[in-house]
Amino acid sequence: MIFAKVVGTVVSTQKDVNLNGKKLLLCKEVDHEGNPLGSYHIAVDAVQAGEGSLVLISYGSSARMTSATKNAPIDAVIMAIIDDVQITHKVKG
Amino acid sequence: MIFAKVVGTVVSTQKDVNLNGKKLLLCKEVDHEGNPLGSYHIAVDAVQAGEGSLVLISYGSSARMTSATKNAPIDAVIMAIIDDVQITHKVKG
Amino acid sequence: MIFAKVVGTVVSTQKDVNLNGKKLLLCKEVDHEGNPLGSYHIAVDAVQAGEGSLVLISYGSSARMTSATKNAPIDAVIMAIIDDVQITHKVKG
Amino acid sequence: MIFAKVVGTVVSTQKDVNLNGKKLLLCKEVDHEGNPLGSYHIAVDAVQAGEGSLVLISYGSSARMTSATKNAPIDAVIMAIIDDVQITHKVKG
Amino acid sequence: MIFAKVVGTVVSTQKDVNLNGKKLLLCKEVDHEGNPLGSYHIAVDAVQAGEGSLVLISYGSSARMTSATKNAPIDAVIMAIIDDVQITHKVKG
Numbered sequence: 164m165i166f167a168k169v170v171g172t173v174v175s176t177q178k179d180v181n182l183n184g185k186k187l188l189l190c191k192e193v194d195h196e197g198n199p200l201g202s203y204h205i206a207v208d209a210v211q212a213g214e215g216s217l218v219l220i221s222y223g224s225s226a227r228m229t230s231a232t233k234n235a236p237i238d239a240v241i242m243a244i245i246d247d248v249q250i251t252h253k254v255k256g
Numbered sequence: 257m258i259f260a261k262v263v264g265t266v267v268s269t270q271k272d273v274n275l276n277g278k279k280l281l282l283c284k285e286v287d288h289e290g291n292p293l294g295s296y297h298i299a300v301d302a303v304q305a306g307e308g309s310l311v312l313i314s315y316g317s318s319a320r321m322t323s324a325t326k327n328a329p330i331d332a333v334i335m336a337i338i339d340d341v342q343i344t345h346k347v348k349g
Numbered sequence: 350m351i352f353a354k355v356v357g358t359v360v361s362t363q364k365d366v367n368l369n370g371k372k373l374l375l376c377k378e379v380d381h382e383g384n385p386l387g388s389y390h391i392a393v394d395a396v397q398a399g400e401g402s403l404v405l406i407s408y409g410s411s412a413r414m415t416s417a418t419k420n421a422p423i424d425a426v427i428m429a430i431i432d433d434v435q436i437t438h439k440v441k442g
Numbered sequence: 443m444i445f446a447k448v449v450g451t452v453v454s455t456q457k458d459v460n461l462n463g464k465k466l467l468l469c470k471e472v473d474h475e476g477n478p479l480g481s482y483h484i485a486v487d488a489v490q491a492g493e494g495s496l497v498l499i500s501y502g503s504s505a506r507m508t509s510a511t512k513n514a515p516i517d518a519v520i521m522a523i524i525d526d527v528q529i530t531h532k533v534k535g
Numbered sequence: 536m537i538f539a540k541v542v543g544t545v546v547s548t549q550k551d552v553n554l555n556g557k558k559l560l561l562c563k564e565v566d567h568e569g570n571p572l573g574s575y576h577i578a579v580d581a582v583q584a585g586e587g588s589l590v591l592i593s594y595g596s597s598a599r600m601t602s603a604t605k606n607a608p609i610d611a612v613i614m615a616i617i618d619d620v621q622i623t624h625k626v627k628g
Contacts, residue, residue, distance in 0.1 A: 164373075164391040164425060171288070171343035175312065177303055178336035179322045187257075187312075187336075189288055191347045195357070195375060195389055199347040203288055205257040205312060209422070210363055215345045219361065219373075219391060221424045224317045224410045224503075224596075228422035229365045236302070236321035236335040238314045239257060242422040243364035243373070250357035252401045254377045254385040264474075264529035268498065270489055271522035272508045280443075280498075280522075282474060284533045292533040296474055298443040298498060308531045317410075317503045317596075329488070329507035329521040331500045332443060350559075350577040350611060381543070381561060381575055395608070396549055405547065405559075405577060407610045410503075410596045414608035415551045428608040429550035429559075436543035438587045440563045440571040450567070450622035454591065456582055457615035458601045466536075466591075466615075468567055470626045478626040482567055484536040484591060494624045503596045515581070515600035515614040517593045518536060 164219045165204075166193050166245065169212050173205055181235040188212065188241065190220060195248045206239035207232050219243040257312045258297075259286050259338065262305050266298055274328040281305065281334065283313060288341045299332035300325050312336040350405045351390075352379050352431065355398050359391055367421040374398065374427065376406060381434045392425035393418050405429040443498045444483075445472050445524065448491050452484055460514040467491065467520065469499060474527045485518035486511050498522040536591045537576075538565050538617065541584050545577055553607040560584065560613065562592060567620045578611035579604050591615040 167190035175187065186208040192200040197217060206220045209229035218241045226240040227233055260283035268280065279301040285293040290310060299313045302322035311334045319333040320326055353376035361373065372394040378386040383403060392406045395415035404427045412418055412426040446469035454466065465487040471479040476496060485499045488508035497520045505511055505519040539562035547559065558580040564572040569589060578592045581601035590613045598612040599605055 164423065166391070168345065168347050170345045170347065171341060173312070173338060174340040174342065175336040176339055178312075179302055181321060182336060189341060189343065193347060197347070205259070209365055219359070219364075221422050223424050225413060225422050225424040227318060227321070228367065228413070228420055232422075234321055236314050236318050236325075236333055237257065238316050238318040240422055243361040243368060245359060246362055247360040248357060248375060249360065250375065252354065252356045254354050254356065254379060254383070261531065261533050263531045263533065264527060266498070266524060267526040267528065268522040269525055271498075272488055274507065275522060282527060282529065286533060290533070298445070320504065320507070327507055329500050329504050329511075329519055330443060331502050331504040350609065352577070395551055405545070405550075407608050409610050411599060411608050411610040414553065414599070414606055418608075426608055429547040429554060431545060432548055433546040434543060434561060435546065436561065438540065438542045440540050440542065440565060440569070447624065447626050449624045449626060450620060452591070452617060453619040453621065454615040455618055457591075458581055460600065461615060468620060468622065472626060476626070484538070506597060506600070513600055515593050515597050515604075515612055516536060517595050517597040 164221050167218055167220050168193050169214050169216045179236050204239055206241050207237045208241045210241055210244055212241050212244055217245040257314050260311055260313050261286050262307050262309045272329050297332055299334050300330045301334045303334055303337055305334050305337055310338040350407050353404055353406050354379050355400045355402045365422050390425055392427050393423045394427045396427055396430055398427050398430055403431040443500050446497055446499050447472050448493050448495045458515050483518055485520050486516045487520045489520055489523055491520050491523055496524040536593050539590055539592050540565050541586045541588045551608050576611055578613050579609045580613045582613055582616055584613050584616055589617040
């Protein structure tokens with residue numbers, strides 16, 4: 164999974180039938196402190212994430228394991244909204 | 257999923273039987289504003305995407321979840337044509 | 350699989366129902382000697398890994414093959430705690 | 443899928459039983475014009491690709507969707523031989 | 536699949552039950568001539584690969600397609616030992 168912030172929406176009329184009713188969100192990958200990383204990701208929302216939310220995105224076949232995304236031809240799902248990230252250890256520190 | 261623009265077609269006669277009748281399209285990855293990114297992608301069309309269309313491509317096992325691609329040995333499918341991308345938030349802005 | 354060190358926890362209340370009761374851990378990828386590599390990873394814990402542990406993370410559909418992660422929309426699982434790494438050969442040495 | 447050129451063969455005697463009778467080919471990734479890109483790929487041949495052929499390689503679970511590769515522990519398959527690539531559009535042109 | 540050389544072993548006591556009895560090997564990716572490439576990989580051995588062997592590693596769900604790895608939460612398997620790599624063509628040569 165990666166951290167991302169929801170920054171917009173993607174609108175599509177002509178699409179596979181299994182995408183009907185699904186919300187496509189534009190997300191910007193961020194690090195554990197919310198700082199932007201390089202790339203944009205398009206993911207289907209399974210947790211009613213508001214725009215601006217800090218979320219977790221899961222990829223691959225696992226993206227089809229929510230009730231909102233079952234059998235859909237999508238490879239990325241927002242499956243959690245992040246409340247907090249607590250860092251307790253350092254590597255080689 | 258990634259954004260891409262359809263830029264051409266790939267022609268193949270000698271191919272796996274499950275590819276018969278499928279349209280192989282050459283796509284250029286673009287960002288959310290339509291600016292070209294580095295790489296080309298070959299994907300099967302599941303939504304009658306015209307050449308020049310801005311589309312979404314889904315990867316992996318999810319690429320086989322459309323009626324056009326079921327059981328086919330392909331790892332990328334065009335499953336939506338993009339009408340609009342609306343950006344509503346900024347990261348750290 | 351990759352080596353990683355558990356460095357923190359991720360807290361989420363609003364999430365897919367299949368994530369209930371699962372521990373989301375923040376992990377830093379490390380090399381075979383424990384030196385940090387570039388990226389952070391979020392993974393579900395399947396082996397009661399303590400924070401600070403050196404662990405193995407498995408990705409993709411394989412992340413759903415533990416009893417703790419079956420059917421969950423997650424793409425990374427901690428499935429082993431590392432006791433030791435023994436290097437016995439060198440490449441071109 | 444990616445474009446590749448078949449450049450050699452890989453010989454293995456001691457291998458998983460599901461690899462018996464399968465042809466392992468060494469492939470060099472190329473772009474849509476046949477120019478070499480960085481990396482080599484090892485893929486199983488499902489379409490009787492001759493050495494020197496320009497081919498398509500499919501990855502992941504999709505690599506097991508041909509009759510030649512069903513249930514085999516392989517993650518890359520040659521599933522089409524390319525006759526032609528026709529570019530009809532430019533991005534931002 | 537990628538080429539790799541087996542360079543060591545990974546020892547784990549506390550692990551998912553489906554890993555019991557499986558040999559975790561530390562592998563260094565190499566090119567088709569045996570020259571080391573950047574990264575280390577941890578893979579389960581399905582072909583009794585000795586340390587120092589030149590092997591093929593398969594990734595993703597395909598890593599679970601050997602009798603040694605069925606249903607295990609692992610994403611990389613050694614499924615062949617390489618005897619020889621024969622290069623017969625050059626790209627753009």
